[in-house]
Amino acid sequence: MIFIYASDDTALELATAAETLFPGEKRIAIGTKCNELLAYFDEVWSLGEFYPNAELLRPLLTAIVPSGSIVLLPHNTFGLDLGPGLSVKLGAAYVPDVVGFDGIEGATLKAVRQEYAGQVSAHVHCDISRGAVITIRSGIFRAAEPSKTGQLIDHSAAVAGITPRRRFVELIQAESGDVDITKEEVLVSVGRGIGDKENLALVEELSEAMGAALACSRPIVDAKWLDKPRQVGTSGQTVKPKVYLALGISGSFQHLGGIKGNPFLLAVNKNPKAPIFQAASVGVVADLVEFLPVLTEKVRAAK
Amino acid sequence: MEILVCVKRVPDSAENEISVSSDGRDIKREDLVYSVNEWDNYAVEEAIQIVEREGGNVTVVSIGDAGAEEIVRREMAMGANQGVLITDPAFEGSDGLGTAKVLKAAANRAKYDLILTGAQADDGAGQVGGMLAALLDWPYASLVNRIERKDDATLRIGREIEGGNQEINDIDTPCVLSIQTGINEPRYVGIRGIRKVASLEVPVLDSAALGVNDAGAAAAKVRRVDYFVPELGAGAEMLEGSTEELADKVVGLLKAKGAIK
Ligand SMILES: Cc1cc2nc3c(=O)[nH]c(=O)nc-3n(C[C@H](O)[C@H](O)[C@H](O)COP(=O)(O)OP(=O)(O)OC[C@H]3O[C@@H](n4cnc5c(N)ncnc54)[C@H](O)[C@@H]3O)c2cc1C
Ligand SMILES: Nc1ncnc2c1ncn2[C@@H]1O[C@H](COP(=O)(O)O)[C@@H](O)[C@H]1O
Numbered sequence A: 001m002i003f004i005y006a007s008d009d010t011a012l013e014l015a016t017a018a019e020t021l022f023p024g025e026k027r028i029a030i031g032t033k034c035n036e037l038l039a040y041f042d043e044v045w046s047l048g049e050f051y052p053n054a055e056l057l058r059p060l061l062t063a064i065v066p067s068g069s070i071v072l073l074p075h076n077t078f079g080l081d082l083g084p085g086l087s088v089k090l091g092a093a094y095v096p097d098v099v100g101f102d103g104i105e106g107a108t109l110k111a112v113r114q115e116y117a118g119q120v121s122a123h124v125h126c127d128i129s130r131g132a133v134i135t136i137r138s139g140i141f142r143a144a145e146p147s148k149t150g151q152l153i154d155h156s157a158a159v160a161g162i163t164p165r166r167r168f169v170e171l172i173q174a175e176s177g178d179v180d181i182t183k184e185e186v187l188v189s190v191g192r193g194i195g196d197k198e199n200l201a202l203v204e205e206l207s208e209a210m211g212a213a214l215a216c217s218r219p220i221v222d223a224k225w226l227d228k229p230r231q232v233g234t235s236g237q238t239v240k241p242k243v244y245l246a247l248g249i250s251g252s253f254q255h256l257g258g259i260k261g262n263p264f265l266l267a268v269n270k271n272p273k274a275p276i277f278q279a280a281s282v283g284v285v286a287d288l289v290e291f292l293p294v295l296t297e298k299v300r301a302a303k
Numbered sequence B: 001m002e003i004l005v006c007v008k009r010v011p012d013s014a015e016n017e018i019s020v021s022s023d024g025r026d027i028k029r030e031d032l033v034y035s036v037n038e039w040d041n042y043a044v045e046e047a048i049q050i051v052e053r054e055g056g057n058v059t060v061v062s063i064g065d066a067g068a069e070e071i072v073r074r075e076m077a078m079g080a081n082q083g084v085l086i087t088d089p090a091f092e093g094s095d096g097l098g099t100a101k102v103l104k105a106a107a108n109r110a111k112y113d114l115i116l117t118g119a120q121a122d123d124g125a126g127q128v129g130g131m132l133a134a135l136l137d138w139p140y141a142s143l144v145n146r147i148e149r150k151d152d153a154t155l156r157i158g159r160e161i162e163g164g165n166q167e168i169n170d171i172d173t174p175c176v177l178s179i180q181t182g183i184n185e186p187r188y189v190g191i192r193g194i195r196k197v198a199s200l201e202v203p204v205l206d207s208a209a210l211g212v213n214d215a216g217a218a219a220a221k222v223r224r225v226d227y228f229v230p231e232l233g234a235g236a237e238m239l240e241g242s243t244e245e246l247a248d249k250v251v252g253l254l255k256a257k258g259a260i261k
Helices: A010-021 A054-064 A079-090 A200-212 A218-222 A288-301 B040-055 B064-078 B094-108 B128-136 B191-196 B241-257
Strands: A002-005 A027-031 A043-046 A070-074 A093-098 A100-105 A108-115 A121-126 A132-136 A151-154 A164-170 A186-190 A213-216 A243-247 A264-271 A282-285 B002-007 B009-011 B034-036 B057-063 B082-086 B116-118 B140-151 B154-160 B168-171 B174-177 B222-228
Touching: A002 A079, A010 A027, A010 A100, A010 A132, A043 B064, A054 A079, A054 B140, A070 A079, A070 A200, A070 B128, A079 A093, A079 A132, A079 A218, A079 B094, A079 B140, A093 A108, A093 A121, A093 B094, A093 B222, A108 A132, A132 B116, A186 A200, A200 A213, A213 A218, A282 B174, A282 B241, A288 B241, B002 B040, B002 B128, B009 B064, B034 B040, B034 B168, B040 B057, B040 B064, B040 B116, B040 B140, B040 B174, B057 B064, B057 B094, B064 B082, B064 B222, B082 B094, B094 B128, B116 B128, B116 B222, B128 B174, B140 B168, B168 B174, B174 B222
Parallel strands: A002 A027, A002 A070, A027 A043, A043 A151, A070 A132, A093 A132, A186 A213, A186 A243, A243 A264, A264 A282, B002 B057, B002 B116, B057 B082, B116 B174, B140 B174
Antiparallel strands: A100 A108, A108 A121, A121 B222, A164 B168, B009 B034, B140 B154, B154 B168
16 A cells, blocks of 8 residues: 655645556555545545644554555655654655656665765665655656545544654744845845855845845855845745846755746856756856856946 | 764765766765764754753764764864764665664663754765664654753754744653754864864774674665766756856846846
């Protein structure tokens, strides 16, 4: 049996992944609020309504998911929390952050992953004879179309009797700052490749010359060089600009995950093999410290 | 608190162009710059700060080849009280579960209240912390960006979730937490700090000392067959020319896209 945990709209992508892996096999969605998924799954196991605390869900799923099952989770902050421990408790293999499947031979699942922040890919073989928990990167599989008339099964009784040793308290919303990069049409975005805090001035001068807003990748915020509301990515802002300049940004999937709407993406990076060049429309191989002053000068002249 | 922090030595992806060796079995290892995994460095800083507040000890442990001693010492120079290096050819080719089994054996050599790992390492897996917690049967929280004490047996922690929102939880100790970057500002380690710990002993443990014989390639359910560079679509149109010419071309494109106001 193939289970997918329905935590958000990744559920429909996981449905397609399930179909890709095991065409025609019975697929089941499990979750706390997933009744609307009946058109996409053979069965929907409803766990009731409560905050999806992984420390509560893990014993619950271990109790109700038959051993040997395949469980698909999104590779996001929820899947990272639940998945590794779940695989141990189910006695199943764990394959994290899958970006592709090359089929199944006997009890061997062939998957594709990425390492070193996407700089190289790897073929992995996985023994699924005792089942597997697999997390899948979002955006790899398209969302499934409605094709089923599933059966709703109430498993809400299963939660009784579980006392989690980690208890959900509250959600705190990210602070919003004085800038709102989500509304900007042109973003000049800087990453760790800028090297030093002093060099940040080079990027600020360029963005000023262009009349564009300044954005950044996560390490710039971690280093406290710029404020969190300027961070683009899965744990930052989702932006929809028309033009995005990626300066010294390697192109991790967590960063690219925050760029929507297919902008004209121009990347400057000193590494010609940087993954950002796969996502970019136009690429420049250059050292920012040399290139930016020349570029800023020419932008000023062009106005 | 007695705190164990798991640290891995990795090729520094900000410093290196990673490419695939000619037979695809490995990445090219010549000329790589190694460092402590970015997330683990935040974990060590956090452990040191907790011990500065509450008392106790920080122990760092790393599984790797002899070269991993260098990062164990670096984290000791930062302020970890002791370090352990685990090295054994038998552990090569471990999958995440194998690594977690070895770390469990290391954790059981003393009585820890808290184990910290990084949220992820160079393989982008983010698996070892959660597996270690499950093997120990301790509670776990991933992507932790805030740790405070609630009472004797409970920590109040923040988990960073999508959009930078924060999920607050109470978690019983002992527990395993995986640490997200940005939780603190890791202190600087200079040459002098490294020299200070140079004479300290770093015990080296192997599979016999730990009593672990079910890690390594033979026990792995998940194994990497090869590395490769995927044949992707066209990718970016790469501009060519001198710095001046490149800048002219970029300005031309930006103007055409209306990106210069
Ligand atoms: C759960 C989770 C959530 C995350 N959320 C986000 C997020 O929201 N946003 C985000 O950005 N990241 C996020 N990350 C981090 C992400 O995995 C990467 O670590 C991060 O995106 C890397 O940022 P970067 O590209 O600036 O740095 P690096 O990956 O270090 O890349 C720096 C680049 O600069 C280039 N470079 C170096 N020097 C120069 C120079 N002189 N001139 C030109 N180029 C140079 C290098 O070749 C390299 O490609 C998240 C990670 C996790 C685990
Ligand atoms: N070889 C290792 N030695 C010590 N700790 C490790 C090792 N591999 C992974 N870890 C820990 O597990 C975390 C997550 O790694 P991973 O699951 O490989 O992404 C790392 O940040 C480390 O804290």
